[in-house]
Amino acid sequence: MASAKEAVRLASRLCQEVQRQLSAEERVDKKDDSPVTVADYGAQVVVAWTLQRADPSTRLSMVAEEDSTELRTPAGRPMLDRITALVNSVVAAAAPGEVLSPEQVLDIIDLGASQGGPSGRHWVLDPIDGTRGFVGMRQYSVCLGMLQDGEVVLGVLGCPNLPQGPVGDDDGATGSAQRLSGDADVGCLFFSERGQGAWVEPLQNAGDAAPAQVRVAEVTEGAEARFMESVESRHSSHSINAALARELGVVRPPLRMDSQVKYGLLSRGCGTIFMRFPPATYKEKIWDHAAGFVIVEEAGGRVTDAAGVRLDFSKGRFLALDRGIIAAPPALHEKLVAAAAKVAPKA
Numbered sequence: 369m370a371s372a373k374e375a376v377r378l379a380s381r382l383c384q385e386v387q388r389q390l391s392a393e394e395r396v397d398k399k400d401d402s403p404v405t406v407a408d409y410g411a412q413v414v415v416a417w418t419l420q421r422a423d424p425s426t427r428l429s430m431v432a433e434e435d436s437t438e439l440r441t442p443a444g445r446p447m448l449d450r451i452t453a454l455v456n457s458v459v460a461a462a463a464p465g466e467v468l469s470p471e472q473v474l475d476i477i478d479l480g481a482s483q484g485g486p487s488g489r490h491w492v493l494d495p496i497d498g499t500r501g502f503v504g505m506r507q508y509s510v511c512l513g514m515l516q517d518g519e520v521v522l523g524v525l526g527c528p529n530l531p532q533g534p535v536g537d538d539d540g541a542t543g544s545a546q547r548l549s550g551d552a553d554v555g556c557l558f559f560s561e562r563g564q565g566a567w568v569e570p571l572q573n574a575g576d577a578a579p580a581q582v583r584v585a586e587v588t589e590g591a592e593a594r595f596m597e598s599v600e601s602r603h604s605s606h607s608i609n610a611a612l613a614r615e616l617g618v619v620r621p622p623l624r625m626d627s628q629v630k631y632g633l634l635s636r637g638c639g640t641i642f643m644r645f646p647p648a649t650y651k652e653k654i655w656d657h658a659a660g661f662v663i664v665e666e667a668g669g670r671v672t673d674a675a676g677v678r679l680d681f682s683k684g685r686f687l688a689l690d691r692g693i694i695a696a697p698p699a700l701h702e703k704l705v706a707a708a709a710k711v712a713p714k715a
């Protein structure tokens with residue numbers, strides 16, 4: 369667990385640095401996606417490097433979003449050089465004197481080419497979940513899980529822009545990160561090991577703040593619930609969520625946030641429900657849910673598909689599921705699955 373937390377902390381630091389540069393250059397609304405691409409690769413390298421260094425005798429098996437194919441072409445070289453420089457700025461702080469070459473960076477990226485599956489140990493990484501949120505100065509997260517024989521047994525969520533205290537309805541809005549980042553009470557690290565409960569501590573913990581155990585909200589009625597959904601309606605239908613919320617008697621407006629920070633908020637009872645209904649053709653990736661899944665379950669919540677079947681991470685890089693995902697405390701979860709059977713159309 370210690371190396372997983374360290375890996376996510378270091379990768380989060382790298383992302384924060386890039387987001388700071390983005391805001392300084394006022395590139396937020398521009399079409400240039402390269403800063404997020406550099407940060408995505410860079411965060412993946414930092415996580416894989418940290419984990420491999422902690423256990424040098426076993427070749428790391430990681431299921432991750434990025435591979436090195438494009439970076440190995442001549443056209444990819446400038447990007448590779450930017451990634452290498454960024455990674456080395458973080459590596460230098462963690463391991464003084466150590467410098468990675470571009471070739472080493474490529475090889476470390478390819479540690480993420482694992483296909484996962486039902487046996488053995490595989491790490492599962494989304495280096496930046498919520499890339500749209502990252503460029504829009506909103507929420508994003510660094511999400512690391514570990515599969516042991518097809519079960520998620522560990523999860524760490526780094527949420528650099530998430531307030532440690534109460535979260536307002538505007539804290540997921542465009543530009544909110546510019547207001548939040550830099551505050552001492554912003555930035556959360558959620559973590560959980562199977563059977564050990566779910567915990568949160570400040571992301572940049574100098575070692576003085578003890579972790580706090582988190583539990584999902586003890587809410588049983590829709591009228592008391594606050595539901596969370598994606599900012600992007602193309603990622604997840606807002607209208608299906610609204611119909612389900614109506615069915616349950618939810619009165620509060622949805623809290624819209626990017627990325628798995630929603631699982632973190634659910635685990636600490638700040639939001640009560642997270643629903644995701646992607647387009648029927650979309651294939652859900654395991655790295656978009658692994659870390660949040662174990663954290664919410666260990667906080668007492670349930671995370672299933674819309675038919676109430678627990679998520680299955682043993683089938684490779686994709687989740688097989690019926691329609692969407694519903695995550696909530698048990699009593700509300702049961703009601704939502706019943707409502708989904710009526711409301712959410714079959715794919």
Ligand SMILES: Nc1ncnc2c1ncn2[C@@H]1O[C@H](COP(=O)(O)OS(=O)(=O)O)[C@@H](OP(=O)(O)O)[C@H]1O
Pocket residue numbers: 494496497498499500501597598599600602603604625626627628643644646647650653656
């Ligand atoms: N077209 C489409 N349909 C459905 N889902 C998509 C789609 N495109 C992307 N994605 C995935 O959504 C991840 C980001 O999710 P969000 O931050 O929007 O949150 S949510 O999970 O949808 O609530 C996002 O993760 P990142 O790519 O890491 O940002 C994607 O894995």
Ligand SMILES: [Mg+2]
Pocket residue numbers: 494496497498655656
């Ligand atoms: Mg993602």
